[in-house]
Amino acid sequence: MSSEIDSSTLLSRASQLIDLARKAGADAADAVVVRSRSQSVSVRLGKVEGTESSESDDFSLRVFIGQRVASVSANPGFDLQALAERAVAMAKVSPEDPFACLADEANLSRSYPDLQLLDTTEVSSEMLREAGLAAEAAALAVKGVTNSSGAGASAGMGGLVLATSHGFEGSYMASRFGHSVSVIAGEGTGMERDYDFDSRLYYAELDDPSEIGRRAGERVIKRVNPRQVPTGKDVTVIFDPRVARGFVGHIAGAINGASVARKSSFLRDRMGQQVLKSGLSITDDPLIVRGPSSRPFDGEGVSGERLVMIEDGVLKHWFLSTSTARELGLETNGRGVRGGTAVSPSSTNLALEPGDISPEDLIRSVGNGFYVTELIGHGVNMITGEYSRGATGFWIENGELTFPVSEVTIASNLKEMFMRLTPANDIDRKFGVAAPTFAIEGMTLAGR
Structure with missing residues (x-):
C-alpha cells in the first residue's frame, strides 16, 4: 500500500x-x-x-x-x-x-x-x-x-x-x-x-x-402497482434527496464559467441578480476535512476556498479555472479540473443549504402534489432553461404519501423552478453534491 x-x-x-x-x-x-x-x-x-x-x-x-x-x-x-x-x-x-x-x-x-x-x-x-x-x-x-x-x-x-x-x-x-x-x-x-x-x-x-x-x-415494494394521475398545470412537486442532488447539478452547470464563456448557460447574464428565492444559498467548499470531493489544490495548483456561489438568492460567483477566468476578464477561484489533457472548471463539495422545515412537514404543507423518487431522460436545455423529464414517485394526498405513480412527465423552466424552490432541513453531506428534500410549486404534470 x-x-x-x-x-x-x-x-x-x-x-x-x-x-x-x-x-x-x-x-x-x-x-x-x-x-x-x-x-x-x-x-x-x-x-x-x-x-x-x-x-x-x-x-x-x-x-x-x-x-x-x-x-x-x-x-x-x-x-x-x-x-x-x-x-x-x-x-x-x-x-x-x-x-x-x-x-x-x-x-x-x-x-x-x-x-x-x-x-x-x-x-x-x-x-x-x-x-x-x-x-x-x-x-x-x-x-x-x-x-x-x-x-x-x-x-x-x-x-x-x-x-x-x-x-x-x-x-x-x-x-x-x-x-x-x-x-x-x-x-x-x-x-x-x-x-x-x-x-x-x-x-x-x-x-x-x-x-x-x-x-x-x-423501496421497491412500495413501487408495485403504480398508477397514472391526471394532467395538471399547477402541481407542487417534491424532490426526494436522491433526485434533488441531480437537480442541484443543473444549477452547477448553469453557473460554470465555461458555459458562460460559450454562452450556453441560461444564467450567463444574471451575475449579481436574484436567481433563487430569497433566503436560499448554494455553497462550494474544496477544503472540508474528509469531504467527498475535497482537494488541497485544483488541477492547476491553485488552492480554492469556500465560496457562497449563490447567497440569499443572489448569484455571486462562477466556477472558474485560469483560462476560463481570463476569457471572462476575471481571476480563477481554484475550480480547475484536469480532464485528459484539458483544464475546465467544476464544483467541489457543492451544497444547496437546507431550510428550517422537516421533510414530513413540507409534504404536509403541500396538501396534494407529487413526490418524485426517480427521473428519466435528459430533457433539460441549459441554454433556455426548458425542463421536461419523465418521473416516477408517489402521489401526495391530504399531506400524505399515498399510491405509487409512474409514466408521467414533469415540466417547467429552470429559471422559474429556482425561484419557487423551498428546501427542507434533511441535507446529507456525504455526497459531492448535497441537497435536502425540496418542493417546487407551479410545475406542469403530464399524465393520463
Whole structure:
C-alpha cells in the first residue's frame, strides 16, 4: 500500500518532463499524473458474477509557446524526451489560443492542509464479495421482493500529481469505498426496480451492507402497482434527496464559467441578480476535512476556498479555472479540473443549504402534489432553461404519501423552478453534491 501511495517517483518524472520540454523550446509547461487504483466484485442471486481490478498512472504534458499550446498523454514507461519533443513540435503548429496559460504564480498554493482524504484500510476481494452477498440477501429477504438485478462492493483510491514550470509541485490521494444493490418486485409487466447504495472515503463509515439491502427492498415494494394521475398545470412537486442532488447539478452547470464563456448557460447574464428565492444559498467548499470531493489544490495548483456561489438568492460567483477566468476578464477561484489533457472548471463539495422545515412537514404543507423518487431522460436545455423529464414517485394526498405513480412527465423552466424552490432541513453531506428534500410549486404534470 505504501508504495502505491508514495508519489515521489512520479513527481520526479513529471519535473523531468517539464525540464525536457523547456529544453526543447517550450516557454512554459505543466505535467500531471492522474492516479487510479480500484477493485470491485459484483454478485447476483448468491453467486459472484465478476471481479475486477485496475490501476493506472496516466501522464499528460501541456506545453506553451507564446499563445500556442499543445498537450500529449502517455502511460508509464514512455520515453520522456521523445514525449517532450513531440509536444513542443505540436505546439509550434497549433493555432494561437489567447486564453491558454498556466495559473498565475501568485495564485499557486504554497502550503495546504491535510484534508484526511486517504483511508489505507486494506479491503480484500473476499471482503467485497461478502459485502455484496450480504446486501443482496437482505434485500431478497424483504417480503415482496421477487428478483435481484445484482449487488456489488468496491474499493479504490485516486489522486493527482502535478508539477509546473513556474515552481509548483504537489500530490494527493483520496480513497473511495462503496456498497450497492438493485432488486425487483412484482412479476411480468408489473415489475418494478429500485436500488440503494452508499459511498464513503473511509471504509469504517460505510453503511452496513445488510442495511443497504433492507432499504432497497423496502423501496421497491412500495413501487408495485403504480398508477397514472391526471394532467395538471399547477402541481407542487417534491424532490426526494436522491433526485434533488441531480437537480442541484443543473444549477452547477448553469453557473460554470465555461458555459458562460460559450454562452450556453441560461444564467450567463444574471451575475449579481436574484436567481433563487430569497433566503436560499448554494455553497462550494474544496477544503472540508474528509469531504467527498475535497482537494488541497485544483488541477492547476491553485488552492480554492469556500465560496457562497449563490447567497440569499443572489448569484455571486462562477466556477472558474485560469483560462476560463481570463476569457471572462476575471481571476480563477481554484475550480480547475484536469480532464485528459484539458483544464475546465467544476464544483467541489457543492451544497444547496437546507431550510428550517422537516421533510414530513413540507409534504404536509403541500396538501396534494407529487413526490418524485426517480427521473428519466435528459430533457433539460441549459441554454433556455426548458425542463421536461419523465418521473416516477408517489402521489401526495391530504399531506400524505399515498399510491405509487409512474409514466408521467414533469415540466417547467429552470429559471422559474429556482425561484419557487423551498428546501427542507434533511441535507446529507456525504455526497459531492448535497441537497435536502425540496418542493417546487407551479410545475406542469403530464399524465393520463
